[in-house]
Amino acid sequence: MRKTLLILLWTSFFINLAAGLFGPIYAVFVGEIGGNLINVGVAFSIFSIFTGVIIFFISKWEDRFKHQEKLLIISRTIICFGFLGYVFIQNIYHLYAVQMILGIGFAIGTPAYQSLYSKNLKKGKYASEWGIWESMANITTGISAIIGGYIAEIYGFKTLFIIMFIFSIFSLIVSLFLVKKIKMLNQKA
Numbered sequence: 001m002r003k004t005l006l007i008l009l010w011t012s013f014f015i016n017l018a019a020g021l022f023g024p025i026y027a028v029f030v031g032e033i034g035g036n037l038i039n040v041g042v043a044f045s046i047f048s049i050f051t052g053v054i055i056f057f058i059s060k061w062e063d064r065f066k067h068q069e070k071l072l073i074i075s076r077t078i079i080c081f082g083f084l085g086y087v088f089i090q091n092i093y094h095l096y097a098v099q100m101i102l103g104i105g106f107a108i109g110t111p112a113y114q115s116l117y118s119k120n121l122k123k124g125k126y127a128s129e130w131g132i133w134e135s136m137a138n139i140t141t142g143i144s145a146i147i148g149g150y151i152a153e154i155y156g157f158k159t160l161f162i163i164m165f166i167f168s169i170f171s172l173i174v175s176l177f178l179v180k181k182i183k184m185l186n187q188k189a
Helices: 003-032 037-062 068-088 092-119 126-155 157-188
Strands: none
Touching: 003 037, 003 068, 003 092, 003 157, 037 092, 037 126, 037 157, 068 092, 126 157
């Protein structure tokens, strides 16, 4: 496995860890800020639709962008702000705004990440190397769900959101290593 792929796996690991901490208890948090099940659906829809629409348009542009690793850093930075934004949510409208911020972050990052990952697959190892990512993502999310429920129950949501923010910062830092690695590879070429 190429070192670039390992860096990509680590940046993804930390984002999946951060998001997985909150995923299964999301509806409980919405209830705590005065929302109901309809608000849960609307908030999730805002994130998904916002992300989907932006991905549709930005991915065409990203095909021509020469430094996708920089887009990944922009994405991770926006996601960090989104996760930090959860700390300050006081009502459902704040939640909707944070969902939009996260949607932008994931929309910028998803095509860039997948393109970088695909470009660095070893010939003949496409399925197994994508399988490593899928395994890591699912196992990380599954384990973090248990941990997130425990943290929220014992220490509260604010503590959980700060931990999510910290893990997203780790993802951003690892992404910076990607830029350095790609610069080194370009200098050798």
